[in-house]
Amino acid sequence: MKTQRLWDVLALGEAMVEFNQTRAGEPQYQQGFGGDTSNAIIAAARAGARTAYLTRVGADSFGLSLLGLWAQEQVDTHAVTPDASAATGIYFVSHGPQGHEFSYLRAHSAASRMDPAWLSGAPAACIAQAQWLHVSGISMAISPSACDTVFAAMDLARTAGTQVSLDANLRLKLWPLARAQACIRQAIGLCDVFLPSYDDMVSLTGLTDAHAIVDWSHAQGARQVVLKLGAEGALVSHAADATRSTVRGHSVTAVDATGAGDCFSGNLLARLAAGDSLLAAAQYANAAAALTVQGFGAVASLPRAADVHASGLL
Numbered sequence: 001m002k003t004q005r006l007w008d009v010l011a012l013g014e015a016m017v018e019f020n021q022t023r024a025g026e027p028q029y030q031q032g033f034g035g036d037t038s039n040a041i042i043a044a045a046r047a048g049a050r051t052a053y054l055t056r057v058g059a060d061s062f063g064l065s066l067l068g069l070w071a072q073e074q075v076d077t078h079a080v081t082p083d084a085s086a087a088t089g090i091y092f093v094s095h096g097p098q099g100h101e102f103s104y105l106r107a108h109s110a111a112s113r114m115d116p117a118w119l120s121g122a123p124a125a126c127i128a129q130a131q132w133l134h135v136s137g138i139s140m141a142i143s144p145s146a147c148d149t150v151f152a153a154m155d156l157a158r159t160a161g162t163q164v165s166l167d168a169n170l171r172l173k174l175w176p177l178a179r180a181q182a183c184i185r186q187a188i189g190l191c192d193v194f195l196p197s198y199d200d201m202v203s204l205t206g207l208t209d210a211h212a213i214v215d216w217s218h219a220q221g222a223r224q225v226v227l228k229l230g231a232e233g234a235l236v237s238h239a240a241d242a243t244r245s246t247v248r249g250h251s252v253t254a255v256d257a258t259g260a261g262d263c264f265s266g267n268l269l270a271r272l273a274a275g276d277s278l279l280a281a282a283q284y285a286n287a288a289a290a291l292t293v294q295g296f297g298a299v300a301s302l303p304r305a306a307d308v309h310a311s312g313l314l
Contacts, residue, residue, distance in 0.1 A: 005162075007076070008049035008273035009266070010130035012123075012153050013037030013139035014111035014146075015055055016089040016104075017062045020258060020297050024095045033069055034091060034298035036138050036169050039259040042073045043266025043288065046304045049273055052076035052130070054123045054153075056110040058088035063110070069299070079122035083110035093258050100258055104173065112143035116152035127153060128160035131273045134265065136167040137200075140183050141174035147183055154190045167265050168196035170204055180204065189221030193278070195265045197228040210235050214244070226268065226282050228261050228289075236282045247282050250290040250313050259298030264289040267308070287313035 015038035019029040038053065045051040053075050057063035059082040066088065070077045089106030106112065119127075127133055133153060140147040157164050166187050170180055181204060188194055194217050196204075201213045210227055217225045218239045227235040233249035267288040271281035288308050295301025308314065 005131045006050070006129035007052045007126065007131065009041060009044040009132045009134060009269045010052045010054065010126055010162075011037040011041040011044075011134040012054040012150065013136055014089055014106070014109065014142055015053070015057065015066050016091050016106065016109075017065070018091055018093065018258075018298055020093040020256070021095050022296060029092065030296060032297040032300055033066060034259060035089070036136050036167065036259075036262045037134060038066075038070075039262035039298045039302070040134055040167070040266035040269070041075055042070075042299055043263045043302045044270040045073045045075050045266075046302055047267045047270035047284075047288070047308075048305050049270035052079065052126050054079050054126060056081045056083050056086075056114055056118070058082070058086055058110045059084040060088055062088035062090070079126050081110075081118065083113060086110040086113055093256075095256070100256065102171075102173070106142065109142070112146055114143075114149040115145040116148050119149060119152055119156065123153075124156055127156045127162055130157075130162050132163050132165055132269050133157040134165045134167070134269060135187070136169040137180065137184050137187075138169045138171055138174065140187065141171055141180065150187070151190070154187065158190065163192040164190060165193045165195055165265065165269055166191040167261065168194075168200045168204060169261070170200040172203070177203070185220050188217060191222060193224040193226065193272075194222035195226050195228065195261075195268065197261050198230065201227065211244070224278055226278065228264055230257075230260075234264075234282050234286055236279050238278065245279050247279070247286045250287065252290050252294055254293040256296045256301070257293050259302070260289045260293050262298065263292040263302055266302075284308065284314065287311055
């Protein structure tokens with residue numbers, strides 16, 4: 001008999017305060033929240049999953065705001081650690097003809113001080129009580145000790161029978177390409193589902209054909225791959241039976257793509273935890289992502305399950 005887990009989806013990484021430019025070329029910013037795995041866990045919670053988050057935040061007003069946000073979104077935070085000697089990270093999003101660009105104030109942030117020893121106790125217990133652990137390339141890139149923490153968390157998950165999802169989320173402002181390639185390649189072999197975006201994988205592998213990227217991902221050990229193709233949808237692949245399916249994109253008016261991939265990941269994991277097939281979960285996540293790009297901010301525009309079902313996109 002399968003043991004009931006306390007959490008459907010658990011994520012580990014860095015949450016940040018966001019200042020998102022509301023008018024291109026002008027110094028007007030809307031304050032919100034971000035951080036890829038935080039976005040994903042809130043997306044999963046809004047999709048109806050039982051969720052929890054693992055991170056460190058500054059013992060400052062921004063850290064308190066994040067704790068308040070997660071409480072409001074019904075994301076459990078009992079394993080989040082406030083740090084009185086480090087700040088909560090901040091980032092800015094600017095918009096222009098080439099899309100959105102990120103600028104960070106996150107060096108030596110509270111989350112970057114994660115290390116494997118920090119996992120002992122409440123974080124390790126959370127990992128053992130989750131169906132899914134979600135991590136990302138950003139979780140690994142913020143510091144060497146955070147990278148070690150991600151790998152330690154993945155090992156704990158595999159020991160506990162918790163499934164692991166990985167989003168490459170390549171940010172070359174945070175670490176050199178060669179190190180990103182080595183660390184992400186190793187992490188791919190430890191995950192149950194790999195959730196990269198096309199642009200990230202072009203930079204990471206040098207490949208431009210979507211099917212070749214999926215083949216490369218399987219060759220690194222990924223059992224299941226969902227390659228996010230933005231407005232073009234997604235490519236879903238299983239290594240075990242070599243089946244591959246395309247999820248079509250949706251034609252919508254996109255105003256801000258910040259966090260769209262995180263929205264996709266969180267919704268996909270929520271639906272997998274609910275029992276959907278990988279293809280059905282990807283179709284749902286694709287609809288949710290199409291909704292989120294129509295609003296500003298990484299969190300404010302994340303849809304709820306009722307929004308997705310009422311959208312006509314499923």
